[in-house]
Amino acid sequence: KQEVTQIPAALSVPEGENLVLNCSFTDSAIYNLQWFRQDPGKGLTSLLLIQSSQREQTSGRLNASLDKSSGRSTLYIAASQPGDSATYLCALLSGSARQLTFGSGTQLTVLP
Amino acid sequence: NAGVTQTPKFRVLKTGQSMTLLCAQDMNHEYMYWYRQDPGMGLRLIHYSVGEGTTAKGEVPDGYNVSRLKKQNFLLGLESAAPSQTSVYFCASSYTYGTANTEAFFGQGTRLTVV
Numbered sequence: 001k002q003e004v005t006q007i008p009a010a011l012s013v014p015e016g017e018n019l020v021l022n023c024s025f026t027d028s029a030i031y032n033l034q035w036f037r038q039d040p041g042k043g044l045t046s047l048l049l050i051q052s053s054q055r056e057q058t059s060g061r062l063n064a065s066l067d068k069s070s071g072r073s074t075l076y077i078a079a080s081q082p083g084d085s086a087t088y089l090c091a092l093l094s095g096s097a098r099q100l101t102f103g104s105g106t107q108l109t110v111l112p
Numbered sequence: 113n114a115g116v117t118q119t120p121k122f123r124v125l126k127t128g129q130s131m132t133l134l135c136a137q138d139m140n141h142e143y144m145y146w147y148r149q150d151p152g153m154g155l156r157l158i159h160y161s162v163g164e165g166t167t168a169k170g171e172v173p174d175g176y177n178v179s180r181l182k183k184q185n186f187l188l189g190l191e192s193a194a195p196s197q198t199s200v201y202f203c204a205s206s207y208t209y210g211t212a213n214t215e216a217f218f219g220q221g222t223r224l225t226v227v
Contacts, residue, residue, distance in 0.1 A: 032215075034215055034216060036218075042220070042221075043202065043218050043219060043220040043221050044202065044204075044218040046215050046216070046217070046218075049214075049215040089154070089155070091155075091216070093206075093216075097160065097162065097168060098143060098162070098206075098208070099145075099157055099160065099170065100145060100157070100204070100216055101157075102147075102154045102155040102156075103154060104152070104153065104154035105154060
């Protein structure tokens with residue numbers, strides 16, 4: 001059974017700081033990994049998708065990496081802004097039924 | 113382009129009542145999923161479907177039933193609601209091409225309270 005862990009559970013940083021969110025998983029036989037953002041009381045917004053054959057993806061100030069051999073992914077946020085405050089979730093697609101398994105998320109607060 | 117639409121957005125039920133949550137997607141996706149999100153527990157898979165007419169159990173299926181009579185719709189039913197089913201429910205869809213899957217698209221959620 002795939003298990004996904006996100007560390008830290010919560011993070012508070014001053015505006016402008018670069019930061020890294022971590023996601024680790026137990027089963028490296030994945031189809032893809034996806035990072036989401038969730039604002040309080042809202043749905044999930046897809047940020048980046050990394051296919052199993054890829055090592056990283058970039059979108060604006062966001063960069064996600066994938067290392068299947070070590071069972072880890074990182075989400076790098078450059079020059080953080082208060083608008084980046086949200087919960088960030090990673091999810092892995094794996095298994096014969098192509099199930100998405102989520103981590104419990106990292107709650108990010110960027111202080112002005 | 114509506115994407116994934118969930119109906120209703122909010123609902124309050126009394127214990128023992130039944131209801132159906134509707135998920136509709138307009139992207140012709142094969143795969144559809146129902147999740148519940150509870151504080152401190154992340155999103156957990158209830159049921160999923162790999163195509164029209166097929167359904168399967170996820171991690172927490174007890175107390176729920178699903179149907180996928182049309183490719184674009186995935187229904188989640190609560191036969192006899194219990195307070196433990198108070199949660200936020202999310203529907204998602206995706207499709208495959210070859211060995212790769214596209215990203216999953218999520219609806220905006222249904223906030224259900226069982227009293």
